[in-house]
Amino acid sequence: MKNIVVAGGARGIGGAISKRLAREAARLYVLDLDSASAEATVADIRRGGVEAEFVRCDVSSWADVSSAAELIRAAAGRLDVAVNSVGIFDFRKGLMDTPEAEFDRIIRVNLKGAFLFSKAFVPLLRGEPKGNMIHIGSINGVLAGAGLSAYKVSKAALHMLARCLAIELAPEGIRVNVVMPGWVETPGERAWAADELAKDPDFFKKCAARSVPMGRLQTPEEIAECVAFAASEAASAITGALVPVSGGLGI
Numbered sequence: 001m002k003n004i005v006v007a008g009g010a011r012g013i014g015g016a017i018s019k020r021l022a023r024e025a026a027r028l029y030v031l032d033l034d035s036a037s038a039e040a041t042v043a044d045i046r047r048g049g050v051e052a053e054f055v056r057c058d059v060s061s062w063a064d065v066s067s068a069a070e071l072i073r074a075a076a077g078r079l080d081v082a083v084n085s086v087g088i089f090d091f092r093k094g095l096m097d098t099p100e101a102e103f104d105r106i107i108r109v110n111l112k113g114a115f116l117f118s119k120a121f122v123p124l125l126r127g128e129p130k131g132n133m134i135h136i137g138s139i140n141g142v143l144a145g146a147g148l149s150a151y152k153v154s155k156a157a158l159h160m161l162a163r164c165l166a167i168e169l170a171p172e173g174i175r176v177n178v179v180m181p182g183w184v185e186t187p188g189e190r191a192w193a194a195d196e197l198a199k200d201p202d203f204f205k206k207c208a209a210r211s212v213p214m215g216r217l218q219t220p221e222e223i224a225e226c227v228a229f230a231a232s233e234a235a236s237a238i239t240g241a242l243v244p245v246s247g248g249l250g251i
């Protein structure tokens with residue numbers, strides 16, 4: 001049984017990842033800022049007999065991330081799997097309309113957060129058996145466009161960060177992969193499209209029917225299944241991969 005950390009693991013895609021990986025976990029740590037959702041997810045996991053703990057942590061703060069890693073090291077010794085599912089969206093602006101502060105905020109959480117998470121948790125993946133790391137990227141990180149631009153830039157850079165880490169850590173036997181969701185209905189996604197959803201509750205379904213080759217949204221559980229595979233021994237030779245789970249969107 002594994003020791004696992006999931007950043008952004010309180011709700012949405014990260015919540016589904018926490019619950020899916022808990023099936024293989026001895027201990028699972030949820031790092032997040034949304035205490036209410038995190039406590040609910042942790043309580044759900046505990047009901048399945050797994051030790052689970054919520055650690056309040058802003059991944060864009062080194063003080064928070066390093067103290068979370070220290071807390072986990074002291075309690076669990078080492079980690080088998082570290083997943084970073086944190087991501088914030090911007091508001092459909094092109095770069096010319098994106099205020100500097102918003103650009104900074106998106107890069108700080110989505111990119112610098114991934115860097116700090118990696119820096120703090122890779123040391124816990126060392127030792128035997130080797131652990132592995134998975135970052136949640138986005139199909140938006142490979143699709144250029146004139147909206148959601150700061151988000152796209154942050155995710156494209158996150159993909160490269162993970163691939164560089166994969167090469168850097170390969171000699172040590174530590175794998176690093178990226179799972180790229182396409183379009184998934186989550187609390188974050190609903191907040192992002194609140195205006196459209198107020199006008200038309202089927203907004204997501206209609207957009208997906210038009211733009212996703214498979215004609216539908218993906219579910220958080222479908223993303224979590226791919227993460228579980230990437231984290232498993234079945235993926236023992238896979239590192240530096242960018243895996244779309246997008247119903248064909250953006251491939």
Ligand SMILES: NC(=O)c1ccc[n+]([C@@H]2O[C@H](COP(=O)([O-])OP(=O)(O)OC[C@H]3O[C@@H](n4cnc5c(N)ncnc54)[C@H](O)[C@@H]3O)[C@@H](O)[C@H]2O)c1
Pocket residue numbers: 007008009010011012013014031032033034037057058059060085086087088109113136137138139140180181182183184185186187188189
């Ligand atoms: N929903 C989609 O369609 C979609 C598509 C592609 C990629 N993604 C990516 O999937 C991941 C999860 O997205 P989601 O849709 O589930 O979003 P969400 O907003 O529902 O969940 C994100 C989680 O991250 C947490 N979080 C936000 N900022 C944080 C911070 N600074 N430190 C720690 N935790 C923080 C939130 O509290 C929340 O629990 C993100 O990386 C997102 O970019 C989502």
